[in-house]
Amino acid sequence: MFGKKPDAVPVTGGSVFGSTTIAWDDQFKQGSVLWKVPRNIRLNDNIVVREDEIAVFYRDGKVLTYFDQPNRYALTDINAPVVGKLLKFFTGVVQEAEVFYLPKRYLDGKFGSAQPYQFTDPTFGIVNLRVFGEYRWKISSPELFINQFVGTFNADTSDDVDGRVKDQVVILVYNAVGKMKAQGLKVTDLAANLTNIEQEILAAAPDHLGQYGIEINKISGLTISLPDEVQKAIDTRSQMSVLGVNYMQYQTGQAIDDAAKNPSGGAGVFAGLGAGIGAGSAIGGQMAQGMTQGQTKSCPSCGTLMPLNTKFCPNCGATQVQPQGSAPGGTKPKFCPNCGTAVGESTKFCPSCGQQL
Numbered sequence: 001m002f003g004k005k006p007d008a009v010p011v012t013g014g015s016v017f018g019s020t021t022i023a024w025d026d027q028f029k030q031g032s033v034l035w036k037v038p039r040n041i042r043l044n045d046n047i048v049v050r051e052d053e054i055a056v057f058y059r060d061g062k063v064l065t066y067f068d069q070p071n072r073y074a075l076t077d078i079n080a081p082v083v084g085k086l087l088k089f090f091t092g093v094v095q096e097a098e099v100f101y102l103p104k105r106y107l108d109g110k111f112g113s114a115q116p117y118q119f120t121d122p123t124f125g126i127v128n129l130r131v132f133g134e135y136r137w138k139i140s141s142p143e144l145f146i147n148q149f150v151g152t153f154n155a156d157t158s159d160d161v162d163g164r165v166k167d168q169v170v171i172l173v174y175n176a177v178g179k180m181k182a183q184g185l186k187v188t189d190l191a192a193n194l195t196n197i198e199q200e201i202l203a204a205a206p207d208h209l210g211q212y213g214i215e216i217n218k219i220s221g222l223t224i225s226l227p228d229e230v231q232k233a234i235d236t237r238s239q240m241s242v243l244g245v246n247y248m249q250y251q252t253g254q255a256i257d258d259a260a261k262n263p264s265g266g267a268g269v270f271a272g273l274g275a276g277i278g279a280g281s282a283i284g285g286q287m288a289q290g291m292t293q294g295q296t297k298s299c300p301s302c303g304t305l306m307p308l309n310t311k312f313c314p315n316c317g318a319t320q321v322q323p324q325g326s327a328p329g330g331t332k333p334k335f336c337p338n339c340g341t342a343v344g345e346s347t348k349f350c351p352s353c354g355q356q357l
Contacts, residue, residue: 016094021072023048024101032158033107033165034150040096052104056142057086059097059150063143068104070150100146100156106138106217111166117174121187124233129190130225130337132171133198136218137165137209152212169201172208174224177198187226188234244309244338253306258289279287309338309353 022045024035041047041057049055049067056066065085067073075086137335139145151157154163176197178187182298185193200218205216226234240250296305301318310320320340335342338355351354 019044019046019074021046021048022099024050024053028105029053033103033161034156034158035101036156037101041075041099042096043075045075047099048282049073054102054104054139054142056100056102057097058146061147063146066142068142082100100150102139102142102145104138106136108134108136109162109166110171111169111173111175113170117177119181119187121175124187124230127187127230128227129177129187131170131177131223132225133169133173133222134218134220135169135216137214137216139213140210140215141213141307144211146213148215149212152334168209168212169216169219172201172204172216173197175204175208177224177297180323187230188237190224194224197224198222236237239314243307243314244311245307249307253304256305257315294308308354311338 002346022039022041028035040235047055047067049070049072051070054066054068055073057064071265104176110133112132112326113130119127119129121127140252144256149164150161153160155161155164159318177190180193180197180200190197202216209216214349236250240247243250243253245253246357297308297320298305299313299318301313302316304315306314306320312319334345334355334357336353336355338350339353341352343350343357347357
């Protein structure tokens with residue numbers, strides 16, 4: 001009466017018989033996954049249940065009954081055929097019960113790991129992983145959900161339930177990654193197996209979450225992030241594989257590439273080093289010589305030196321697999337898949353790079 005909401009309880013009524021009508025109003029339903037009526041239910045109360053919700057009656061650590069069909073339920077002996085279980089409880093002595101309202105529909109949520117998952121990789125050792133993603137879930141069994149989930153985790157608010165469900169999904173992700181790791185999954189395989197991990201999670205969800213009366217029918221947007229240093233190492237290995245070079249060749253190519261992008265700075269470095277050891281610009285020559293000793297070639301597009309079997313220029317990206325001439329003997333040519341040299345149709349090994357044909 002003073003402009004303040006009288007109570008956060010959406011209840012109406014209050015007759016001379018002490019009855020009260022209780023309903024989960026939309027203003028309290030938005031964004032909520034559970035609503036515990038903040039007042040115990042007594043005989044003669046009226047409970048309103050709509051299409052999209054379930055009312056669960058709970059006392060002394062267990063569910064008495066629940067209503068999942070839309071209706072107004074009067075807890076009087078007039079409706080004994082419908083509310084019989086509750087009447088047995090209320091009859092005789094004054095009894096009260098708690099009521100939880102639950103949604104019937106599927107709910108969307110997002111999860112993320114609060115603590116990293118330590119993945120032991122044969123190459124990189126212990127790698128801390130973090131997982132993120134989205135899921136869709138619903139309450140499949142009101143009794144199990146209230147008895148086992150709300151009761152076990154003491155989660156009687158919407159935020160409590162939301163947080164606990166996310167925790168359980170993260171556990172499922174970790175279990176799936178651990179299972180696939182036992183089958184040979186490496187940290188470098190994670191990105192290519194995200195869909196398989198999602199399927200593994202969905203396959204394990206019924207056994208893990210069914211005991212809590214929860215069903216998950218969708219996992220999407222799964223992301224597993226690696227520490228920056230591990231991701232950088234994986235990227236380097238991937239580039240080396242594409243270029244067909246070893247680590248020393250890759251590093252040398254990177255140094256030449258950096259010098260080409262910054263001629264003044266690179267020349268200054270070479271000059272400074274050369275002055276210090278009396279070799280002058282010979283360092284650049286030594287680098288070029290080293291590359292030559294490793295059988296190098298130059299990119300026809302930008303002139304960058306690179307190992308002979310490089311397929312794509314590390315500087316400009318131009319393909320290096322190009323026909324280089326006619327096949328010996330005037331026969332129908334075929335080309336080496338490694339270096340592109342034209343060879344005779346019957347040639348078994350490339351005369352340029354030794355690749356078996």
